[in-house]
Amino acid sequence: MSRFFALFVAFITSTLLMAPAQAEVKVLTSIKPLQLIAAAVQDGVGAPEVLLPPGASPHHxxxxxxxxxKVAQVDLLYWIGPDMEGFLARVLKGRSKPTVAVQALSGLQLRHFGEDSHSHEEEHGEDEHDHDHRPGSLDAHLWLSSLNARVI
Structure with missing residues (x-):
């Protein structure tokens, strides 16, 4: 199923990117790191936008x-997924244009909290790190791995 999804996304993306030059593909990413990756892919074809303003937390x-x-108007939207951006899930259910939940892409090396040997409580104060790292929950910071960035 995930292989089919990846092929479908690749087909849609290539179709959109091969559209006539006058019809620039409008790409929106949920967060800045995804925008930077999309900008590298779209180099010379278009300029992807980012949904969250600088300094905004995708967790809250x-x-x-x-x-x-903006979500309704773009041709293609990339987001990490509901584990990081729960605020987008309901809006995206009604979206008819291509939407890619990056955490669902095949080939990613996913990490779950609790798999490392240290405690986040020792590392961060409560005010510094306010999102949830329950053991077993998905670490949705997928772009931090260079291998995952290539897949994305």
């Missing part, structure tokens, strides 16, 4: 009406 963001309009 609340969509504004202008964000919902």
């Amino acid at each position: 963001y609340a969509l504004r009406p202008s964000d919902v309009r």
Whole structure:
């Protein structure tokens, strides 16, 4: 199933990128790291936008009406997935254009919290690190691995 999904995404992406030059593909990413990866892929073809403003946390963001309009208008949207960006899940259910949940791509090396040998509580104060790292939950910071960045 995931192989089919990856092929489907590759087909849609290539179709959109091969559109006539006057019809630039509007790509939106949920967070800045995905935008940087998309910009490298789209180099010379278009400039992807990022949904979250600088400094906003994808763990606790609340969509504004202008964000919902932007999500509806773009041709292709990349987001990490519901483990990191739960605020997008409901809006994306009604979206008819291609949407890629990066955490669902095949070939990623996923890490779950609790797999490392240290405690995050020792490393970070409560004010510094306010998102959930329950043992067994997915570490949705997928772009931090160079191998995952290539897959994305």
